Amino acid sequence: MNEAELYAAIGEDGISGMVAAFYRRIRQDDLLGPMYPSEDWEGSEQRLREFLWFRLGGDPRYVESRGHPRLRMRHMPFSIGVAERDRWLKLMREAMEEVDLPAAAQLELDAFFSQVADFMRNRED
Numbered sequence: 001m002n003e004a005e006l007y008a009a010i011g012e013d014g015i016s017g018m019v020a021a022f023y024r025r026i027r028q029d030d031l032l033g034p035m036y037p038s039e040d041w042e043g044s045e046q047r048l049r050e051f052l053w054f055r056l057g058g059d060p061r062y063v064e065s066r067g068h069p070r071l072r073m074r075h076m077p078f079s080i081g082v083a084e085r086d087r088w089l090k091l092m093r094e095a096m097e098e099v100d101l102p103a104a105a106q107l108e109l110d111a112f113f114s115q116v117a118d119f120m121r122n123r124e125d
């Protein structure tokens, strides 16, 4: 599956639904929930949704409003080790399952998320 096929299989709405399911979990999560700005859940959800539209589908609005993603730098304010990485990935896997993304798309996305999440680690455990 190349990126165009991946995007066709999930669609913009599929990404929105997945990100909504992910944030329902993040909000309740004992480890990750407190890291997010509690007064701006809508904003956080919008940033991830638009980043994924951009990164996977090409919709440019994330870059128009936020500039170059620079994700590693933007995660520096948060302490991210193995536990945080693994929790993020667990919640995202549950979200993909909940919205019933095609299995092949889940596999592709999982590989992508795993790589980016590992790159976000900024704490030696």
Ligand code: HEM
Binding pocket: 032, 035, 036, 037, 043, 044, 047, 048, 051, 066, 071, 074, 075, 078, 080, 084, 085, 088, 113, 116, 117, 118, 120, 121
């Ligand atoms: C490894 C564990 C991770 C943790 C603990 C984490 C945590 C956070 C937190 C606390 C924020 C700030 C929320 C906000 O106000 O937007 C954030 C932002 C963001 N995260 Fe993560 N994140 C992780 C992994 C990832 C991964 C794997 C991706 C992408 C695949 C990602 C994409 C983003 C994006 C796009 C933003 C918004 C950046 C911006 O425009 O300011 N994060 N993350």
